[in-house]
Amino acid sequence: MRLRTFLLVGALGVTLAGCSLSSGGDSGGGQGERKVVLVTHDSFAMGDDVLKKFTDDTGITIDVRRVGDAGALTNQLVLTKGSPIGDVAYGVDTTFASRALDEDVFAEYAPDAPLPAGPADHAIDDTNRLTAVDIGDVCLNIDPAALAAKGVPEPTGYADLAKPEYKDLLVVEDPATSSPGLAYLLGTIAQLGDGWQDHWRALKANGVQVVSGWEEAYTQEFSGSSGKGPRPIVVSYASSPSAELDEAGNPRTKAVLGTCFRQVEYAGVLKGAAHADDAEKVMDFLLSDEFQSQVPEQMYVYPARAGVTLPEAWQKAAPLPTAAAELPSEQIQQNRERWIGEWRAIVRG
Structure with missing residues (x-):
């Protein structure tokens, strides 16, 4: 999971994950209550004051239902599309957007x-069914002090990681079980084309460690986090620093901005x-300024709306990458499972 997962704050009027996912209808509300069920991933958060102001301004309460990560969210939306489990969905990302659109989940x-x-x-297409809300670029993160102590230069791209001096320094998450x-x-x-498989073979030979998810990789194995793990290079987010x-x-x-992949979340x-x-x-x-301006501090991702000022710490430590790699959502949908299978055969085989 993301860095933001354990930094989240509670939100006014939020229904926690244990609540029923029955439907978007009124449930337990008073006569005339206006409620919108927002189905989202486990990492959603927003400040009490922002949600309360929206309710005060509109009379609408946002009832948040969390259903797992982006993949689990998309699966739920597809499986229940004949009887939707909410009114709005937020968190279908670049890697699953085409599936949701192909299944005609959104209006x-x-x-x-x-x-x-x-x-x-x-925008993925011109149908206006999905709208970008935030950006979470995935990149290598490094611990410069730990690398310097080992006498190893900071990597600048993928190719460096296969060099002998980087042996046993990298930890990554399994793409079959982890969004990052x-x-x-x-x-x-996206960046290596047909050479991606040879790159992963080289990483395996150079001692890459693979774990199931972000929290284990970042908080337990990465030396630059509070966990003070043994590995100074990890797959995380451009915002993590x-x-x-x-x-x-x-x-x-x-x-390492030369290794970023743009992961956009839609609603x-x-x-x-x-x-x-x-x-x-x-x-x-x-998409409002009120919500977008809170996205970095509340969910540790970048606002999708241009011109929103980032927090001071972000401007210094985590400016939005300007040249992140991307792949068309349809290409990801068509090849996702095959690519994961090929990766597993190389790295796990």
């Missing part, structure tokens, strides 16, 4: 049409939503 709606800069740049692990695999495919500042406010870790009104009109107002809210 057409464009917040603030025409879309503002940022979300418009990340999959994004990192896709980054190697903003949470690893020293007492003077300087970052203790770095993202949309679910087709057949019980409260479609109010769901559209929630979509407008997700």
Whole structure:
């Protein structure tokens, strides 16, 4: 899971994951209550004051239902598309967006049409069924002090990791079980093309460690985190260094920007939503300055809307990468399982 998973704060009016996922209808509310069910991933968070202001302004309460990671969320939406489990879904990402669109899960709606800069740049197609809300670039993160202590230079790209001096220094997440692990695999495919398999063979020979998820990789194995693990290179997020500042406010870790893959998270009104009109107002809210300005501090990802000021620590330690690799969502959908199978045969075989 992401760095943000264990930094989340509670949100006013949020229904926790243990609640029923029955439907978007009113459940236990008073007469005339307006409620929109927002189905999302486990890492969703937003400040009490921001959600309360939306309720005060509109009369609509946002009822958050968390259903796992992006893959689990997409699966739930597909399996229940005939009787949707909510009104709005937030968190279907680049790696699963085409599947959700192919399965006709979302209705057409464009917040603030025409879309503002940022979300418009990340539109998957022209149907306005999914709208970009945030960006979470996945990159190598390094612990410069630990590398210096070993007399090893900081890597600048994928090729460095296969060199003998980097033996047993890298930990990655399994792309079959981890969203950042999959994004990192896709980054190697996007940048290395047909050479991606040879690259992973070289990494295996050079002692790459593979773990099931982000939390184990970052908090237990990575030397630059609070866990003080043994490995100074990890797959994480471009934003992660903003949470690893020293007492003077300087970052203790770095993202290797030449290894970033752009992972965009989308939201949309679910087709057949019980409260479609109010769901559209929630979509407008997700693109508003009020919500977008809180995205970095609340969820440790970048706002999709252009021109939103990043927190001071982010400006210093985690500026948004300008040249992250990308792959078309349809290409990912068509090849995801095959690529994961080939990766496992190489690295796990």
